[in-house]
Amino acid sequence: MSALEIENIRKTYGKTEILKDIDISLDSGEFLVLLGSSGCGKSTLLNIIAGLTEASGGDIRIDGRSMLGVHPKDRDIAMVFQSYALYPNLTVHRNIGFGLEMRGVRADDRERAVRETARLLQIESLLDRKPSQLSGGQRQRVAIGRALVRQPKIFLFDEPLSNLDAKLRMEMRAELKRLHRLLRTTVVYVTHDQIEAMTLASQIAVMRDGRIEQLGTPEEIYNHPATLYVATFVGAPPMNLLKTEVREGTLAVTGGESSLPIPQSLRASLREGQDVIVGIRPEAFRLDDGEGLSISARCELAELTGPELIMMADMQGQRVVASLPPQSRVGPGDILRLHFDNAAMHLFDATSGKRIAT
Structure with a gap:
């Protein structure tokens, strides 16, 4: 059974079609990157998976269960946004554990989960600091930790590295790769950066105008582009x-x-x-x-x-x-x-x- 199934998903606003019959099946532990230019529909699709946006047609299934009408908090997913969205008045420790606190997790279990997550992200020394005392890369690690501590079935990332400079982006790519290899959690990741897609993904869905131009491994996308758009979008300098x-x-x-x-x-x-x-x-x-x-x-x-x-x-x-x-x-x-x-x-x-x- 696939961890995530996206079946004939459509999204319209009035007469404008944003997503047009999207079909993707993702096995457990895979890293899917939705790659495309601004306005192609990739973030809309991510929000539909998360339950933040309602599809106009089609179905989303997680572990075989339809998500139609299921509230975002009941989907067993965790989302990391482009903005860090940290609570400025809380310490790193409280930021990471806040979701568990709201769910009534016992204090000792919460403490153990936060410490383990901080160890995985190599931010144990930052737990007593507040977000204003952190660099951009450290804040992003905390945002990832807040999602990671919940141990969800699926991670959703919406351009999480776009606010970082080039050096930090490279470091965080390596960190995400290490975490995925360690945890083997299913990931759906949105970006317009082809380098992120090629280095992180096990599967890439190249999107254009609300459709999937090509779905395949990074090697397939690069070595056997299905269309002229894919051929020129993936590769620097372009083909x-x-x-x-x-x-x-x-x-x-x-x-x-x-x-x-x-x-x-x-x-x-x-x-x-x-x-x-x-x-x-x-x-x-x-x-x-x-x-x-x-x-x-x-x-x-x-x-x-x-x-x-x-x-x-x-x-x-x-x-x-x-x-x-x-x-x-x-x-x-x-x-x-x-x-x-x-x-x-x-x-x-x-x-x-x-x-x-x-």
Whole structure:
């Protein structure tokens, strides 16, 4: 039995559809990330799971039990919000244990649970402080501890790291990963940050305009994007998209004389004259003269980020971005041959935006 089942969930406000037939089944202990840009419906879906928003149609089941009409406090879930929402007049100890206190848990049991939670989160030395005496990362740990101490069936996180700086976000990602590996609790996590999604999730649901564009493991989402939207949303820098047309058994690059071979496994899926988008990840390019395919491009800009050199180039009027080793010697105006393997090509139908599969 799945820990969480989301079945045909719809949400409308008047004539505006916010969620459109969302279906997800999540096994116990999985970490699901709802990934998408602002306004795609991911936080609305999280609120429906929590019972804070009522769905217009469909059902939510936790451990096989329908949540229709069930009050949020009776769903055995815990939620961590973007804002820490700590009680400023209470100590860390009281903040973590407040929910247990309101439920009438005995003082000694409450003390034991708070101490164990603080140990897991490595904030034992902060229990006597108040929120105003804590850093942003420490406050977020306390907010997580307040949810963790209840030992719920499902954790819900609504962009919990977005208020932290880059270094703290990286530290808290590692902390969440460690806690999930230790506790194996089912998690649903909302974010627009693809790095968070790729590093934390066991399953990613990429959402767009109230629908799920693709649901799969991080490896599936990255290596086999189902649509052009997924291909460009996941990956930094995003995937290069080259406009081509099927012409005499090749993929003729729009606006120039270059062409690329059609992978043998996809020949039967294409037709003469079809407009095809060829996707190539920036890190798939290399400057050496090894085996494989290549394109010619003129460097327009090269930026050293430290671990890599990001080069933006022009290929017959189309923008190409390559992620190269930091020691690469390239500069504006250089004409380069960018090599890549056949397997690095992702083909999409230009009309539907869907991946062309065998």
